[in-house]
Amino acid sequence: MAPDAPERLVAPGTPGFRCQPQTCDALCCRSPYLAGVSERDVALLREGGEEPLHFLDIDPGQLQELLGQGMRWSQFVTLRQEESRCVFLGEDLSCGAYERRPDGCALYPHRLVFVPPGGDRIASNVESVDLLDLSVRIALGWEPGEPPYVPLVLRDLACPGFTEPPLSSAGYTALLERIWDLDACTNHAWPCERHGDSA
Numbered sequence: 001m002a003p004d005a006p007e008r009l010v011a012p013g014t015p016g017f018r019c020q021p022q023t024c025d026a027l028c029c030r031s032p033y034l035a036g037v038s039e040r041d042v043a044l045l046r047e048g049g050e051e052p053l054h055f056l057d058i059d060p061g062q063l064q065e066l067l068g069q070g071m072r073w074s075q076f077v078t079l080r081q082e083e084s085r086c087v088f089l090g091e092d093l094s095c096g097a098y099e100r101r102p103d104g105c106a107l108y109p110h111r112l113v114f115v116p117p118g119g120d121r122i123a124s125n126v127e128s129v130d131l132l133d134l135s136v137r138i139a140l141g142w143e144p145g146e147p148p149y150v151p152l153v154l155r156d157l158a159c160p161g162f163t164e165p166p167l168s169s170a171g172y173t174a175l176l177e178r179i180w181d182l183d184a185c186t187n188h189a190w191p192c193e194r195h196g197d198s199a
C-alpha cells in the first residue's frame with residue numbers, strides 16, 4: 001500500500017502503533033498511497049453491495065476481462081480515487097467500507113516481508129543489529145516461519161501512529177500473528193486463521 005517511503009523493522013522494543021484519527025488527516029487513504037486489492041477483497045466488497053466500477057481503478061473492458069477469467073488477477077489493481085482520495089474515504093475521514101476494507105488497508109502501516117535467516121536483506125531498515133537478531137530468533141521459533149525464509153514486519157515511518165509504549169515480546173508476537181493472518185494467506189497461499197486452510 002505504501003509508496004516508496006522509508007520503512008523500519010518492527011521488533012520487541014520498537015514503538016507500538018495506534019491510529020491517530022484525531023490528528024492525522026487519513027494520510028494512508030490518499031494519493032500517493034494506493035490500496036491494492038486482491039480477488040478476495042473484491043468479493044467481500046461486492047457482497048456488501050459495492051459496485052466494482054465504483055471502487056476499482058479499472059475501466060469496464062478491464063472489469064469484463066477479469067470477470068471472464070473468474071476474477072483471476074494478472075495485474076495490480078487498486079481502489080479508485082477521486083480528487084486524490086479513496087472513494088470510500090468520507091468527509092469526516094472515516095472509512096465507508098471499514099468492515100470490508102481490503103487486507104492491505106487493515107495491514108497498514110505494517111508490511112510482512114520474508115528474509116533469509118541472517119536478515120541481511122533488510123539491513124538498511126533496521127535500527128540495531130540486536131533488534132534484527134531478536135526478531136529473526138522469534139520468527140524462527142514460530143511455527144509458520146518456515147526456514148530458509150523468516151517472516152518479519154516493517155512499518156511505514158510516514159505514519160504518525162507510532163506513539164505507543166514499546167512492544168513487549170508477547171505484543172510483538174501477537175502483531176506478527178495478526179499480520180501473518182492478513183497477508184500470508186492472500187499473498188502466499190499459506191494457511192491462516194482469518195481465511196481458513198488455504199487462500
Ligand code: SF4
Pocket residue numbers: 018019020021024025026027028029108109158159160161
Ligand atoms: S496514516 Fe497512520 S495514523 Fe494516519 S490514518 Fe493512516 S494508519 Fe492512522
Ligand code: SF4
Pocket residue numbers: 028029030035079086087088089090094095096097098101102105
Ligand atoms: S478502503 Fe478505507 S481504509 Fe482503505 S484506503 Fe479506502 S478509506 Fe482508507
